[in-house]
Amino acid sequence: MPKPPTADRRPPSADRLPPFLAACYRQPTPYTPVWFMRQAGRYMPEYRALRERYGLLELMREPDLAAQVTLLPLRLGVDALILFADILLPLEALGLTLHFLPGKGPVLEPRLTPDRVETLPLVDVHEALGFVFETVRRVRLEAPQTPLIGFAGAPFTVASYAIEGGSSRHYIETKGWMYHHPQAWDALMKRLVRVTLDYLKAQIDAGAQAVQIFDSWAGALSPGDYARYVKPHVQALLRGLQATGVPRIYFSTGTAGLLPLFQDLDAEVIGVDWRVPLGAAWEAVGRHHAIQGNLDPVALLAPREVLARQVDAVLAEARGQAGHIFNLGHGVLPETDPDQVAFVVEYVHERSSPLSADG
Numbered sequence: 001m002p003k004p005p006t007a008d009r010r011p012p013s014a015d016r017l018p019p020f021l022a023a024c025y026r027q028p029t030p031y032t033p034v035w036f037m038r039q040a041g042r043y044m045p046e047y048r049a050l051r052e053r054y055g056l057l058e059l060m061r062e063p064d065l066a067a068q069v070t071l072l073p074l075r076l077g078v079d080a081l082i083l084f085a086d087i088l089l090p091l092e093a094l095g096l097t098l099h100f101l102p103g104k105g106p107v108l109e110p111r112l113t114p115d116r117v118e119t120l121p122l123v124d125v126h127e128a129l130g131f132v133f134e135t136v137r138r139v140r141l142e143a144p145q146t147p148l149i150g151f152a153g154a155p156f157t158v159a160s161y162a163i164e165g166g167s168s169r170h171y172i173e174t175k176g177w178m179y180h181h182p183q184a185w186d187a188l189m190k191r192l193v194r195v196t197l198d199y200l201k202a203q204i205d206a207g208a209q210a211v212q213i214f215d216s217w218a219g220a221l222s223p224g225d226y227a228r229y230v231k232p233h234v235q236a237l238l239r240g241l242q243a244t245g246v247p248r249i250y251f252s253t254g255t256a257g258l259l260p261l262f263q264d265l266d267a268e269v270i271g272v273d274w275r276v277p278l279g280a281a282w283e284a285v286g287r288h289h290a291i292q293g294n295l296d297p298v299a300l301l302a303p304r305e306v307l308a309r310q311v312d313a314v315l316a317e318a319r320g321q322a323g324h325i326f327n328l329g330h331g332v333l334p335e336t337d338p339d340q341v342a343f344v345v346e347y348v349h350e351r352s353s354p355l356s357a358d359g
């Protein structure tokens, strides 16, 4: 008999998993589990109060505070927590300086250049990022019943920040590396995969029960460039995590045209944005993956009945099939009313439960 694809593996004790983890393995659940990207952030008054006293990096580097922020969304009824950290933290471990400037977003200095790849230090993640693993341990102690998602950036998305020195619109420098310095690009991708593997494995050792790889900006790439310059490294990262036994979520945005290329990725779950109907996305990536998404974050700013209709539309696309994790297509916007977020959690649970009158 042919071996099933690795995305099809089941954990040994799948029978009593919490709904979020069961859905990652496409097991039936009593209701559709839900969590939100950026669920701990500026839309929450408790978070803003903490930010008045502490800088963003300060909040992330102090395990007591980072754990406190990670736990804030519990009051919304979410089915999973996501570690409070940032995809750019490992770049500091590679010797770059990271700042978050108000209104400008992240700034990385000095910008990475092709000639410097070989001189990047070999980091010990425990030394450089030990505070992250300590945060994981504290969250697990405080909320042992709620699955905790660890995360990291994917090599392309993280590299783009290091190479452009911050956020980018056209990725001119990043793509320039690929086209003009393919060997240095390959070396950089391999270095990032290695550090990211160490980083995620340490999060898992500390207690993270699933991991999400954020390839937020992969949608900037043509299918050909994605296949040639990026996908092999994403696959190496995912395969490197296989032995950990935790589900892997691969998330990107603007990638409707890349979804068929995700079919053979070794990820249990593929996260998609709202620019593609969830059902079509699931077909495109293959039903052997679970799917995560894909409400437009702006729908959370709409009147209740419009919001409810849009949630219904996402659930209808999933057709009640096992393996749907409800989420936004990208992060919660700072303008969002937390009551709207709590409403969506409750509404998704109710509408997806078999006891629901007409759901």
Ligand code: CP3
Pocket (backbone or CB within 6 Å): 036, 037, 038, 039, 040, 041, 042, 051, 056, 082, 083, 084, 085, 086, 087, 088, 100, 105, 106, 151, 167, 214, 216, 331
């Ligand atoms: O989702 C969560 O609640 C967990 C925490 C989390 C943060 N960043 C905290 C954060 C996660 C999962 C991330 C991932 C991240 N960081 C991504 C991938 C997800 C995505 O949005 O596409 C990216 C691209 C980054 C890089 C980053 N961090 C940018 C571009 C910015 C500035 C823009 C912005 O939204 O402010 C950040 C800052 C950041 N990271 C904030 C938070 C809560 C902003 C909060 C603040 O200023 O207090």
